[in-house]
Amino acid sequence: MMDPSPKPPEALIQAITQDLRPVKPSPPPLPLAMRMVPLALVFSWLIFLAMGVRRDSGPLLTWGVSSAQFVVAMALIWIAAHEGTPAGRLPSKMVRAASAAAFVAVVLLTLLTASLTPPGGPAHGSPWIAGLACGLGSTIAGAILILLFSWTFRKSVAARPTVAGALYGAGAGVAINADWRIICPVSTLPHALGAHGTAILATMLLGACLGRIWGARRLQTR
Amino acid sequence: MSGRLACLGAGVVTGWRVLVLSTKAVTNRPPPAKTSIVSEAERELRDLMIRYQSGSLEAFQEIYADLAPGVRRYLLHLAGGLQIADDLLQETFLQMHRSRAAYNPAYAVKPWVFGLARNVFLMNRRAARRWTEVHVLPGDMPESPVLPEMDKLGCVDEVRRCLAGLAADHVEALLLHHEWGFSFDEISGMLGISAQAARTRASRGMAGLRAALNQIQRAGA
Numbered sequence: 432m433m434d435p436s437p438k439p440p441e442a443l444i445q446a447i448t449q450d451l452r453p454v455k456p457s458p459p460p461l462p463l464a465m466r467m468v469p470l471a472l473v474f475s476w477l478i479f480l481a482m483g484v485r486r487d488s489g490p491l492l493t494w495g496v497s498s499a500q501f502v503v504a505m506a507l508i509w510i511a512a513h514e515g516t517p518a519g520r521l522p523s524k525m526v527r528a529a530s531a532a533a534f535v536a537v538v539l540l541t542l543l544t545a546s547l548t549p550p551g552g553p554a555h556g557s558p559w560i561a562g563l564a565c566g567l568g569s570t571i572a573g574a575i576l577i578l579l580f581s582w583t584f585r586k587s588v589a590a591r592p593t594v595a596g597a598l599y600g601a602g603a604g605v606a607i608n609a610d611w612r613i614i615c616p617v618s619t620l621p622h623a624l625g626a627h628g629t630a631i632l633a634t635m636l637l638g639a640c641l642g643r644i645w646g647a648r649r650l651q652t653r
Numbered sequence: 654m655s656g657r658l659a660c661l662g663a664g665v666v667t668g669w670r671v672l673v674l675s676t677k678a679v680t681n682r683p684p685p686a687k688t689s690i691v692s693e694a695e696r697e698l699r700d701l702m703i704r705y706q707s708g709s710l711e712a713f714q715e716i717y718a719d720l721a722p723g724v725r726r727y728l729l730h731l732a733g734g735l736q737i738a739d740d741l742l743q744e745t746f747l748q749m750h751r752s753r754a755a756y757n758p759a760y761a762v763k764p765w766v767f768g769l770a771r772n773v774f775l776m777n778r779r780a781a782r783r784w785t786e787v788h789v790l791p792g793d794m795p796e797s798p799v800l801p802e803m804d805k806l807g808c809v810d811e812v813r814r815c816l817a818g819l820a821a822d823h824v825e826a827l828l829l830h831h832e833w834g835f836s837f838d839e840i841s842g843m844l845g846i847s848a849q850a851a852r853t854r855a856s857r858g859m860a861g862l863r864a865a866l867n868q869i870q871r872a873g874a
Contacts, residue, residue, distance in 0.1 A: 439717045443743050444710075447750050453708040454754035517768025518760050520845035588752045590772040590845070646776060649748070 460512035460519060463583060467508050470579055471501070471603075475610045478572055485616040493544045497609040500540050503533050504606035508580070511598035515587025526594070530601065537605055537631065541612075541623045548618040561617055562626035569604075569611045569627060573634030576603040577641060585645070592646030593639045600638015604631035694719075698762040706753055717746060720763065723833055724770045730828060731774045741777060745770040764839040767829075771843060815865035819858055826851050827858030 439447075457463065484490045510529055513521045580599050589595035608627050615627070698719060704712035724745060728738040749769055756765055816824050822844075829835045829843070830851070840851040 437718055437721045439714060439721075439746065440743060443746055444714075446747060447713060448710060450750075451708045451710060454706050456703075456706055456757050457755045459757050459759045514845075516755070516760070516842075517766075517772055518764035518839065518842045520768075520842055522841065522847040522850065523845045524847070526845075588748065588755055588769055588772055590768075590775050592776075649751075649776070 460509055460516060463512045464505055464509035466583060467580055467602075468505055471504070471576060471606045474572075474576055474579065475606070478607075478610050478614065482568075482614050484613050487548075487616070490613045492547045493612055496540050496544050496547075497612055500537060500609035500612075501606055503536050504602045504604075504609065507533055507598055507602035507605060511595050511602060512584065512587070514591065514595040514598060515584055515589040517588055517590070520590065526598075530598070533601065533605065537608065537628075538624070541627070542620070544612055545618055545620045545623055558617070558619075558622060562622055565611065565615055565617070565622065565626040566630050566633070569607050569630035570633040570637075572610075573600070573604045573607040573630060574637055576607060577634065577638050581641065588649075589642070589646070592642040592649075594642070596642015596645070597635050597639035599642070600635040601631065603638065604634030607631075607634065695761050695763065699758050702753075702756055702762050703758055706756070713750070716762070716766075720766050721746070723763075724766060727767055727828075727833065728770055728774060730825070731771065741770070741773055744777070745773045748773055761839065763833075764835055764843055767833070767835070768843040811866065811869050812862070815862050815869070818865055819861045823854045823858030823861060826854035827862070830855045831859075 458466070506529065510521060510526055513519050514526065577600055580603060584595070584599060587595060608631050611627055611630070612623070615622075617623075698716065701712045701716050701719075705716060721742060725738060725742045728741045728745070732738045732741060745766070749766060752769070756762070819827075826840055826844070829840045830837065835843070837848040837851040837855070840846075840855075841848040844851065846854075
């Protein structure tokens with residue numbers, strides 16, 4: 432028969448007394464996601480400052496679309512924050528549907544901006560090189576944004592850390608894609624979907640790998 | 654503990670603290686309101702958790718005393734083995750300690766800790782790839798989340814056998830609701846399914862259990 436008022440084993444007590452410093456409670460998913468907004472905005476401004484915006488009517492025509500896409504990105508981060516809460520997970524079907532909707536929204540917004548803005552073209556070199564530069568550049572920017580996000584979600588206790596990481600990665604990738612549209616001088620559809628779209632997928636994969644690594648690390652540090 | 658299951662088919666009716674199946678258990682129970690009043694016990698747990706986050710070891714010990722037996726039985730159900738369940742129990746509370754900052758007082762403590770226990774179980778299963786070791790086959794399930802006093806009762810094994818023959822996700826929802834008293838909203842947050850799906854699973858689990866118990870009763874007669 433079990434002890435009606437069980438006491439924790441000595442080893443557990445020892446592990447706990449080693450680190451009993453006061454901690455600040457984490458905010459619920461929505462405020463947590465909202466905390467990332469200024470972070471992502473400041474990072475976007477830094478990218479703008481570092482790389483400059485494209486020099487035609489493109490930014491004026493597409494800033495609204497990019498803002499809408501930024502909201503989509505933050506929605507993904509909100510879902511990811513839910514995924515990291517043991518008692519606050521959203522239904523898996525809803526997560527899948529929202530991810531698919533975000534993907535469709537990004538494709539539609541890209542199609543819309545491609546039809547709105549002048550096609551432009553790479554200043555020098557082949558479109559392949561321009562595509563590679565954009566793909567790599569936005570993937571690196573997305574990776575930096577994930578690392579910044581990770582400061583807030585590093586202690587999340589997701590049941591599916593890979594999924595949570597992928598959602599954070601997708602959110603970062605979609606947010607960077609919204610910025611990149613205003614920076615990149617090429618608006619042709621193959622470039623926008625091929626190079627920029629691949630960067631979103633790469634950032635999502637990076638987030639998934641990071642989530643997996645952290646999930647495994649959490650288990651190992653017993 | 655509010656939720657109770659009754660062994661309907663086998664005819665055992667009262668006195669059970671745990672596995673008691675009532676005919677109106679799932680289908681006639683109104684869904685709990687989302688903004689239900691926080692129970693006294695839950696409020697105490699939240700206060701303890703806040704004290705624990707401020708660095709109180711006594712608060713941790715009280716939380717452990719309150720939740721460990723239930724979490725252990727839940728892990729027994731998930732893992733199906735005594736040894737690994739005890740290991741996972743300690744691992745759960747260790748993870749709780751490491752992630753205590755991730756708890757927000759907006760959430761109820763009990764579902765949060767049970768959700769954490771489930772995460773720990775899933776992570777361990779995934780990491781060690783020992784599904785076959787920890788999840789024994791239905792016909793051979795040695796442990797069910799039953800309280801010790803149930804051992805005195807004759808049809809415990811029958812109920813265990815019946816539960817073991819049902820779909821694992823149905824049994825989990827059934828037990829979370831009736832054994833541990835979680836609302837369907839809480840179960841939905843823990844399992845990553847909708848509240849309606851949680852209700853349906855529990856309902857199907859209950860129907861399956863009734864059918865299985867009736868079958869055993871008929872066979873016995």
